Amino acid sequence: MALCTTIAIDSTLCNGCGLCAAVCPYGVLAPGEDGLSRHDGRDCFLCDHCRAVCPAGAISIEGHGSCLGLHTVAEKAQGPLPGPSLVAETVALMRQRRSCRNYRPEPVPLVILEDLARIGTTAPSGTNCQGWSFTILPERADLLRFGGLCAEFFRRLNTLAASPPLRLWSRLFGGDALGRYHRNHRQSVIEALDHWDRDGRDLLFHGAAAAILVAARRDSSCPGEDAMLATANILLSAEAMGLGSCLIGFATEAIRHSPKIRASLQLPSEEDVHAVIALGYPAIRFARPAARRPVQPRVLRLAGEERPG
Ligand SMILES: Cc1cc2nc3c(=O)[nH]c(=O)nc-3n(C[C@H](O)[C@H](O)[C@H](O)COP(=O)(O)O)c2cc1C
Incomplete structure (x- = not known):
């Protein structure tokens, strides 16, 4: 596991929205007394969600680039919007x-x-x-x-x-x-x-x-x-x-x-x-896309208490 010291939050940019804390799978980010995001010093696995979600661009992670560095493809800062046409294109591909x-x-x-x-x-x-x-x-x-x-x-x-x-x-x-x-x-x-x-x-x-x-x-x-x-x-x-x-x-x-x-x-x-x-x-x-044997997913609904024990 990488050390969290490589996550830097620029307090002059942070607007205290709390999104970084909301997406952090380790719970290592939280608002300080001033309402701005703080790292609590524990290790995390540097998943990059905090940097990626921050609307103010206040978070940087040492050694992580913000793009892949592709030479033959124009990289976009934003992906396409979800919706039926994107699904159709994705499935067709x-x-x-x-x-x-x-x-x-x-x-x-x-x-x-x-x-x-x-x-x-x-x-x-x-x-x-x-x-x-x-x-x-x-x-x-x-x-x-x-x-x-x-x-x-x-x-x-x-x-x-x-x-x-x-x-x-x-x-x-x-x-x-x-x-x-x-x-x-x-x-x-x-x-x-x-x-x-x-x-x-x-x-x-x-x-x-x-x-x-x-x-x-x-x-x-x-x-x-x-x-x-x-x-x-x-x-x-x-x-x-x-x-x-x-x-x-x-x-x-x-x-x-x-x-x-x-x-x-x-x-x-x-x-x-x-x-x-x-x-x-x-x-x-x-000339035609892939045909596959039809699949029937099993659908399961478990009986009993929601949280046993
Ligand atoms: C793990 C794996 C190994 C494969 N090995 C070979 C291979 O050695 N030679 C080959 O011609 N195709 C190989 N294939 C391709 C499969 O035969 C092919 O994915 C399958 O027939 C479905 O066809 P499609 O990929 O055109 O949809 C392999 C596929 C997978 C997933």
Whole structure:
């Protein structure tokens, strides 16, 4: 947890409205005798709500910028007003984003990939840890090198998964991970590796021009959730930028289990990769938005006292 001394309230600007205290999840802000906001000196997790809500601009937080520092996107000081047209646009963007498996060969400028990583940081994170990191592979040649290492990993895994005694061992001690891989993926991976060797067809990254690896520090409150929420924001923004994207779970798994791949990607030992996002300009545009199986949410109303005990 960060120290609250990094929150500064300018008493010449504070108008005593109390909004900062009202939004503070830790309750460390309160009006002083003069009615102006004071920090009580306790630690907080620097969520930035107080600075963001203050109508007088009286609060600053050391080390926090007021914008993301994007180079390819004009940042707005105010978001759009909530309402039906914003909902319609948002849902349309979400439905328009599909996993892209057909890319044009041109590269994605590094400055765009860097902006996407910055946009990822708009996601929520457990106790505002923001323990994520973003590794950009902007060159297709590096995706091919990375893909070669993944191919090596999956060849070895295929040999292991072909062994019934090892699958039995995995079922008894390893939660059946090897058996599940054998049943669900081994054959398609054999075919993909065959293509990779025979005609250079890239069924791992689908010919994407670049990738962003989203990792998180293991000591964060919720590393997996934080990384995947940042990933979702990157996927949606990539769609809005006219880029195609696809999560590559096979590459994430290969990184997770191969020290050699981790080393080649120069990943810090305290981080785990939770998502590999392939990116590039789409060669094909979908004519219709995503269709999904209908979902019926369960609606619950609990009987009994409002506050038991
Ligand atoms: C965690 C995760 C891992 C995925 N891994 C792969 C992958 O390795 N290769 C691939 O082509 N698609 C991968 N996908 C994409 C899914 O197949 C895709 O999201 C799903 O079919 C729904 O299609 P849509 O994304 O176009 O809506 C992955 C998706 C998720 C969420």
